[in-house]
Amino acid sequence: MRKIAVQSLPLLEVITDISQALSISYQENCGEYHLDLPPDVGEGYIKGINFDGGFGIIMYKCNFKEDVEFHFVVDDVHPLKFLYCLVGELHHRFQDGKENNSIEQYQSSIVASKNRNGHILHFKANTDIEIGSLEIDREKFKIKMDCELKNLTTELKDLFRDKDASKQFYHNGYFSLQIADLFRNTESFENNDFIRRIYLEGKAYQILTHQIIQFHDDLQDSGSRTVLRQSEIHQINKATRIIEEEINNLDNIEKIAERVGLNINKLQQGFRHMHSGTVNEYIQNTRLDLAKKLLNKTDYNISEIVEKIGLSSKSYFSKVFKERYGISPSDFRKKNSRE
Template identity: 45%
Template structure:
């Protein structure tokens, strides 16, 4: 294992220390520092940028050829870290503890060390990792002075109010879809470095705002959480696949929730975000699309079609079909019957 000691803040020192340890050059473009891994070290890159008001961000997009342990050292209070693993897995521990916290894909953690103790991040050999680390110098963050009285009264005080790092803090979970969208925007942003700097400052505040909202949502029990996590998106898509494959069955929303392991609140939220629809409206759209195909391309009678789209009432089917197509199923079929060509 290769062990590297790096400074914590400002984040440009992280890049400089990594470059020195691997005997690699680094680049500076506007505020952004970048070190690209050489063939003997691995592949990918690590970049970092100081934003505003004590905020900085480090991006790890890399695969090392050896196990790597990065030890963050500092002679005063370490920054509050918001870690987001979007690919692969990483291990985190506090420098004064042996307990390892593994962050896997879709997971995030809020970490704060006690006193002057640092953080240790471990990356495994031959594993591609994407890790974002939003770093906050709590003492310099500008909102503390203006909002300190409000902060003390809120459930955020354990995270943001401990400016002198009197105790350690660790909170782990799955990051939200809103956070995932910010990471995608950061990864795909391709413009000159002046605009990228402005964009990254904005992204830093977006990450912080969404993270605070998610942390407060995390404090609720699971049945009362409303923010959709990124890993839950795949379950929403599983629900869509289940609906398509079982449209002939009259499944309730509760049946679908049990099938994919989400609460109705989370599933409804997922459909709203991903498809702009409620679950029932989405199911009705699937049924009506299938019904229209069957009316155009088969000789099934109306009762058979009602059964095949998972309904039991012919009158209800006719009602929702007419609302969608402004004609009855029989009129729709007649309109789409192929008429013989005049040339024949």
């Protein structure tokens, strides 16, 4: 296993320590530091940027040829870290601890070491790993954000204001769709100048905002949580398939939510995110899309089509079809049969 000691805190010195340990150089552009892994170590890169007020972000996108540990062991108070595993799996432990905390894909962890104790990040060999780390120097950050911190819960307020690191803190959970989208946006933004710095700072603060919202949501019991996690996307996809495949004899929304293992609030949020509408709107769209196909490509009469799309009233079907397409079902069929 390769161990890389990072004995500095400012981001430039962190990147410098890593580059020296790997015997490579790094690049800098408008305060953003970037180093590419040498071929004998692996593939990918590590990059980061500091913003005003003790706030910064580091991104690891790597595939190492052997297990690698980054030992952040500077003899000083360490930053509060928000770790996000976008791809792969990361292991974290406190410098004086033996327990490895596993951070799996789509999970995030809030970690704060005690006193001058550091952090160790473990990357497995031959594994694509993508990690985002928000880094907060609490002494500097408190000066900039003291007014905003007053509105946090007691637990988070104490965590952000613990500038002397008097307490150790660890919290783990699955991160939200919004956070996943924000990280994707930071990767896809191509400007390489001052505009990029402003853009990245804005996205970093948005990630932190959603993380705080998510932390509050994590404190609720599972049936009351409203923040949809990235890990729950497959359940939204399952609900989508249920609607499309069972449209002629569809369960109610409560039953669909139960079948896919989500509460109704999360199911609705997922459909708004993925389909730009409510579950009922998606059901209605699915029925009308299917009706158009059946009118255009089959000889089913209107009553049969109404049954196949899961409705019971011909008059209601005609009403909603005309509202959507500006033509009655029978006239739509006549028009398309002539074309």
